[in-house]
Amino acid sequence: MTIFRDLFKLSKKLSKALLENKGLQDLETSDLFLDDAKTHIKQHLSNEAIKENLELLNQIDKEADWKKVEQSISGDGKLKPRKHFSISSFYKIAAAILIFISIGYLTINNSIENEDLDTSTTEILAGTDKAILTLDDGSAIVLDEKKQYKNAMVKSDGERLTYTKANTSSKRAFNYLTVPRGGQYQIALSDGTLVWLNADSKLKYPVNFVEGEPRIVELVYGEAYFEVSPSAEHQGNHFKVLTKQQEVDVLGTIFNIKAYNDEPYMYTTLVEGHITIRIDDTLEQLIPNEQTQVDLRTNQLTKSIVNVDYDVAWVKGYFNFKDTSLKDIMRVLSRWYDVTITFETQALEHVKFSGLLHKKQNIEDILNGIKNTKFINDYDLKNKTITIK
Amino acid sequence: MFDDKVHPKSLDGFKSLFETLYPSLCLFANKYLNDMDTSKDVVQEVFIKIWERDTPYPNFYAIKSLLYTSVKNRCLDYLKSKYHRSMVQSSDLDFDHMVSDTFFYTQLTLTDTYAQLETAIKQLPKKSEAVIRLTLNAYTNKEIAEELSISKNTVKSQKRIAYKKLRHTIGSLLNIF
Numbered sequence: 118m119t120i121f122r123d124l125f126k127l128s129k130k131l132s133k134a135l136l137e138n139k140g141l142q143d144l145e146t147s148d149l150f151l152d153d154a155k156t157h158i159k160q161h162l163s164n165e166a167i168k169e170n171l172e173l174l175n176q177i178d179k180e181a182d183w184k185k186v187e188q189s190i191s192g193d194g195k196l197k198p199r200k201h202f203s204i205s206s207f208y209k210i211a212a213a214i215l216i217f218i219s220i221g222y223l224t225i226n227n228s229i230e231n232e233d234l235d236t237s238t239t240e241i242l243a244g245t246d247k248a249i250l251t252l253d254d255g256s257a258i259v260l261d262e263k264k265q266y267k268n269a270m271v272k273s274d275g276e277r278l279t280y281t282k283a284n285t286s287s288k289r290a291f292n293y294l295t296v297p298r299g300g301q302y303q304i305a306l307s308d309g310t311l312v313w314l315n316a317d318s319k320l321k322y323p324v325n326f327v328e329g330e331p332r333i334v335e336l337v338y339g340e341a342y343f344e345v346s347p348s349a350e351h352q353g354n355h356f357k358v359l360t361k362q363q364e365v366d367v368l369g370t371i372f373n374i375k376a377y378n379d380e381p382y383m384y385t386t387l388v389e390g391h392i393t394i395r396i397d398d399t400l401e402q403l404i405p406n407e408q409t410q411v412d413l414r415t416n417q418l419t420k421s422i423v424n425v426d427y428d429v430a431w432v433k434g435y436f437n438f439k440d441t442s443l444k445d446i447m448r449v450l451s452r453w454y455d456v457t458i459t460f461e462t463q464a465l466e467h468v469k470f471s472g473l474l475h476k477k478q479n480i481e482d483i484l485n486g487i488k489n490t491k492f493i494n495d496y497d498l499k500n501k502t503i504t505i506k
Numbered sequence: 507m508f509d510d511k512v513h514p515k516s517l518d519g520f521k522s523l524f525e526t527l528y529p530s531l532c533l534f535a536n537k538y539l540n541d542m543d544t545s546k547d548v549v550q551e552v553f554i555k556i557w558e559r560d561t562p563y564p565n566f567y568a569i570k571s572l573l574y575t576s577v578k579n580r581c582l583d584y585l586k587s588k589y590h591r592s593m594v595q596s597s598d599l600d601f602d603h604m605v606s607d608t609f610f611y612t613q614l615t616l617t618d619t620y621a622q623l624e625t626a627i628k629q630l631p632k633k634s635e636a637v638i639r640l641t642l643n644a645y646t647n648k649e650i651a652e653e654l655s656i657s658k659n660t661v662k663s664q665k666r667i668a669y670k671k672l673r674h675t676i677g678s679l680l681n682i683f
Binding site for chain 2: 158
């Protein structure tokens with residue numbers, strides 16, 4: 118089945134190259150086709166062939182033909198009785214995905230038309246790079262996109278905080294980086310480990326790691342993505358991430374931890390390398406694409422195989438949902454847009470959607486997109502509170 | 507669990523699916539049948555079958571793959587049918603080629619590429635759409651300017667607008683599925 122995914126990916130790349138008037142590099146290097154087929158494809162992506170095929174596409178009257186299909190599926194004039202509630206979630210998911218795609222377009226269409234408009238004060242904005250740095254002496258420094266900060270050990274360029282390695286590391290000093298709702302921030306620790314912090318998250322870490330000891334940081338709450346500098350470069354010293362419930366032991370690897378206080382589960386997802394998780398006295402080893410889910414009430418751990426793209430999309434500037442309940446989607450959105458979301462109809466919390474959202478997208482576009490699926494009747498937006506009806 | 511209120515609306519979801527994929531599937535079927543009217547009939551039949559089958563699919567890409575596969579199979583069935591064989595003189599060599607996966611994958615890639623292009627271009631404002639369509643036809647800026655009775659500078663600025671938007675559109679398309 119994956120061949121289809123690869124073929125669709127290739128065709129997207131080809132269409133992109135054609136629009137940008139670039140060569141068909143992706144076809145040349147693809148291992149999906151032999152040379153003969155590649156030549157055939159190339160010939161059929163000539164200007165004449167494209168023109169001819171786009172014209173053919175445009176001649177197809179999908180509205181008229183839909184009427185034929187609609188007539189046929191709704192039976193002989195009378196409405197077909199609904200088959201139980203099994204009316205497949207597939208159409209719903211399909212609809213939801215299509216809507217999310219069109220949201221992508223919506224944003225683009227709006228972006229130019231809105232350029233001259235002043236942003237009104239009540240508008241809800243997407244999150245930005247911002248955080249609060251708390252130094253060892255308790256003083257707090259506000260970091261944001263427009264501000265640069267520098268002291269003896271650390272400097273910030275507005276989106277990333279970078280620590281330099283000290284020559285002598287006798288004193289153990291801790292700093293905290295707190296990312297508020299509607300924020301995100303990156304941090305380069307003194308050992309070279311990179312950490313991305315999501316909205317509503319807090320990390321505690323030493324300004325310098327003591328040589329010969331494990332490197333330990335603590336995710337106090339929230340979500341963080343780690344690219345850990347390998348132990349081999351630090352005299353074999355392991356890297357450890359503590360959360361309230363678990364300890365993650367790392368040799369040098371990439372993973373994501375999601376540990377919000379207002380969620381029932383904590384998730385640890387391994388992208389690359391190898392980690393060991395300790396909860397109470399249980400040890401669990403993870404290999405790439407594995408995810409553990411820990412019930413925060415019972416400390417019970419379950420492990421599954423996941424597509425990590427969905428879990429780490431936020432680091433790349435997206436939210437990627439797959440069969441995710443509206444409740445969970447709204448929880449993510451509420452952190453990023455710093456809004457409160459309530460459901461008037463409880464049943465709607467469990468409707469599932471799939472799709473990809475840009476983090477820079479306007480929240481009203483997203484809500485309208487969801488509304489257009491007809492799964493929600495309406496929404497209400499007042500004083501940073503959104504009510505789903 | 508869905509309550510009755512949202513039920514009857516699922517026809518809308520099916521309609522969006524149809525509207526998104528129907529034209530490209532017709533174009534695809536036509537690569538096999540070389541007859542657009544029959545191609546349309548085949549694709550409509552496939553959509554009706556899918557609706558009747560009413561089984562869940564995990565995601566959009568699975569549905570899209572299934573639709574392409576079903577249309578291909580129906581086209582091959584049609585080509586094998588006695589009716590068709592009595593109507594059209596076609597060599598077995600052609601048919602053997604069409605049965606191959608290579609032909610299937612090649613045509614699928616081409617059709618999907620055309621469809622992506624069309625979708626992206628349709629998103630553009632009218633003026634840049636016209637400019638980009640002519641660009642795809644290998645018109646130079648000068649020729650486009652003449653064709654659309656606009657200045658060469660306008661052509662250039664419309665292209666800039668288009669590329670900016672297309673980068674965004676295709677960029678987000680690339681990240682889906």
